[in-house]
Amino acid sequence: MVELSREAKIEMLRRMLRIRIFDEVASELQAKGEIPGPLHTSIGQEAEVVGACMALSRQDYMTGNHRSHGHPIGKGAPLGPLMAELLGKETGVCKGRGGSMHLADFAIGSLGESGIVGAGMPIATGAALSAKLRGTDQVALTFFGDGASNTGPFHESLNLAAIWKLPVIFLCENNGYAVVTRASDMVAVENIADRATAYAIPGEVVDGQNVLSVHEATSRAVKRAQSGAGPTLLDVRTYRYRDHAEFGKMGDSVASYRSKEEVEAARKRDPIDMFAKILIEGEVLDEDGVASVRAQVISEVDEAVDFARASAFPDVSTAFDFLFVDAVAPRH
Amino acid sequence: MSSILSDEVHQDSSNSTVKQTFLEATVATIVEEMRADPTVFTMGQDIRGGVYGAYPLAEFGERVRSLPISEAANVGAAIGSAMTGMRPVLDMTIATFLYSAMDQIVNQAAKSRFLFGGQARLPLVIRCTMFYGSSQAAHHNDRAYAMFMHVPGLKIVVPSSPVNAKGLMRAAIRSNDPVLVFEDSTLWGTRGDVPVDPDFIIPLGEAEIRQQGSDVTVIGIGQSLRTVDQAIKLLGKDGISIEVIDPRSLCPFDWKTVLASVDKTRRVVVVDNGPMTCGVAGEILATVAEHFHGRLLAPPKRVTAPDMHLAFSPQLEKALLPSREAVAEAIKSTFEYRGKEI
Secondary structure, eight states: OOOOHHHHHHHHHHHHHHHHHHHHHHHHHHTTTOOOBBBBOOOOOOOHHHHTTTTTTTTSSSESSSSSSSSHHTOOOOOHHHHHTTTTOOOOTTTTSSSSOOOOOOOGGGGEEEETTTTTTHHHHHHHHHHHHHHHOOEEEEEEEEEGSSHHHHHHHHHHHHHHHHHHHEEEOOEEEETEEEEEOOOSOGGGGGGGGGTTOOOEEEEETTTTHHHEEEHHHHHHHTTTTTOOEEEEEEEOOOOSSSSGGGGGGOTTTHHHHHHHHHHHHOOHHHHHHHHHHHTTTTTHHHHHHHHHHHHHHHHHHHHHHSSOOOOGGTTTTTTTTTOOOOOO | OTTTOTTTBBTTTTTEEEEEEEHHHHHHHHHHHHHOOOOOOEEEEEEGTTTTOOHHHHHHHEEEEEOSOOOOHHHHHHHHHHHHEEEEEEEEEEGGGGGHHHHHIIIIITTTHTTTOOOOOOOEEEEEEEHHHOOOOOTOOOOHHHHHTTTTTEEEOOOSSSSEEEEEHHHHHHSSSEEEEEETTTTTTTTEEOOOTOOOOOOOTTOEEEEOOEEEEEEETTTHHHHHHHHHHHHHGGOOOEEEOOOOESOOOOOHHHHHHHHHHOOOEEEEEESTTTTHHHHHHHHHHHHHHHHHHHEEEEEEEOOOOSSSSSSHHHHSSSOOHHHHHHHHHHHOOOOOOO
16 A cells, blocks of 8 residues: 555645646637637546545656646646647647647656557657656556557557567546447457456556556556566556537537436446545545645636736747757758 | 777867768767766667677676567567666667567557657667668668558657767657668778767757759658769750758658758759658658649659569669659659640
8 A cells, every 4th residue: 555645645646637627628718719629538537646646756757738738737747838828828838839738748757648549558658658768767658548459559558568568557537438339349358457467467457536546556667667567458447428519519418329317327437426425534635625735726727718818929939949959941 | 988989980180080981870869968968778679789780888888788589579569668767778679679679660659659648758769771772682772661650659860970870879869759761781891070968969850951952952852862873974064053951850751941942943853762652752752742742843753662572683683763864864854854745
C-alpha cells in the first residue's frame, strides 16, 4: 500500500476537478465556436488520469493520445497555456500549432499527445530507453485507448520494452469504445491486460474509476520499472460520459452505439463523487472542504479562459516557425 | 585503432586521408561521433552481428543495439530518445523498410517540433540503403528519397562517394533535426580518399561542383553521378564543356549553386535513378523553369527511371535505369538544340 499524505489526496481531488471543469468549459467554448476544430473530453475518466500521473514525478516522461487535455492537467501543467492552445492562441502551450489533440508541456515531462492512435507508445518506449542509457531513475508512462491495443505499435512497443526491460508503464485507458465501436467487438481477448502474457510482462486489470486503485497499481509499475524489472501493462477500466468528440455529428448523442441506461449506470460510479466521499469519510476534508476545492478550481479555469481570450492569435508572419532547430527556411 | 579501421585501410604519407569504402567511411564516422559524444548511440536490425559494418562492441556496450523486426517501434524509440537528450543513429537497413514505419517518420519525427510549438528537439539520424542493381527485386530496390522530400520537417541526404558519405553522416549526426541518409548500395564498395580529421564535415545544403563547365549543367543524384561520369567519357571528343553538380543534400537543397550554374550555361540535364513523376529531377527542372523562363537555350531535360518497378531479372532491372548512352544523348541533344522545328 502506498501511503498518501493528506495534501496528496487533496491534490488528487483538485486535479480531477481541474480535468472535469476544464473539459466542461472547453466543450461549451467549442459549441460556441471559440475553440476551433474537434474536442475530445476526458469527462468520466479523471480518476485513471490523475491516479496514474500522481504516481509519477515531474521529471518522468509521459505521452498520450487525441483525448489529450486530461494528461498534462493530471501531470500538473498550468491551465492557462493549455486553454490558450485550445483557442489557437500564441500563448498556447504549443503556440497554437497543435491544438486540442496535440498538447505537450515538456517542462512537466509531457512529450506530447498524438492524433494518431497508438503512435505515442513507441515514443514513450524511446524516452524510457534514453533514461536507461543516461542512467537516471526516470520512467515513461504512455496513455492509450482500447482501440490502440489493436495497432502494430502497441505490440512492437511491448515487445521492445520487454526484451530491454525498459522503465515504461503502458496504461490502457479502456473506456470500452473506439469512437462508436465496442471494444468487445474489436479486441480478441476479454481483458487487454491478457496481452501482456505474450510479452512476458505483468498485465493487470484496474478499476479506473477509483483514483486510489489506479495510483496503487501505477505506483507498483513505477517501482518495478525503477528496479530494472521492465514494463507493465495496466488495463484500466473507465468510461467516457460524452461522445468520442465534439465535432459536428460526432458530438451528437442520438448516436445509438450505447444506451442511455448504460451511461446512467456508469455515472453512478462517478470518479470524483466517489473520491470526495472517500475523503469525507476518511475525515481528510468535510463537505465544505470539497466545495472549497471545487470553487478554487472553477476560478482557476475561469482565469485560464480569461488568459486565453485575452491572448493574441499567432501572427501570420510566424507561420514558418518551428519546422527545424537548425535554421532552414521552408520553400514557399 | 578500432576494429572499424580494418587492415584494408591505408593511411597515406601526409596522414591526412585514408582510403576507405563508402560503407567503411559511413560506419567509421558513426564510431567517431560515438566516441566524441556520449549521447550518440546506434541501433539497427542485426547491427551487433556486423552485417552492414562492424562496430567495436566491447567499447560501446549498450550503445550499439540490435533491434527486433519492429520498424514502427524502432523509429518511435529513436524519436523518444532524441526528444529526451540522446542522439540516436538508427540503421533501418533497407530503404523500403521505412514504409513499415511511415507514421512514425512522417507524423511523429517530421511534425513533433512543429506541433508542439518548438518544444521538441529531434537530433535523429535514420540510415537506410537503396538495394537496387543487384537483383533484390521490388521489395528492396526502391530509390525512395523523393517521397520523403514531400514531407516538411525531414532533412535528406544522398551521398555519392566515400568522402561525401563521411562528411554528410557527420553533419547528420550533429544536426539537431531528423535527417534521413539514403545510402546507395551500388556505391557501398567504392573506395576513395577520406579525410581523417575527426571534425571533417560537409554542411547540409551545400552542393558540390564536381566539374566546372560552361555549356551544359548536369545534375546527378547518388549513383547516377557515376553514370554521368561515364557519359562524359563517351562524349569525350565532342568538345562540350559540362558542369557537373552533386546536390548532396535534397533537403535543405542548395538552389543557389544550381541556379548560378544554369545562369551560366542556360542548359540543364538532371539525372536520377528514381522514378520520374514527382521526383527530384522534376522538382529541379520546375525551379529552373521558374527562374529561367525564356532564357534557356534548350528545353530542360531529365533522364530518370520510368514510373515502373525494377524487376528481379538482371537485364530487366538494368534496362530501366538511366544508361550512360541515354545520359550522353541527353547532354548532346541539349547542347546541340537549335530551336524547335515546326
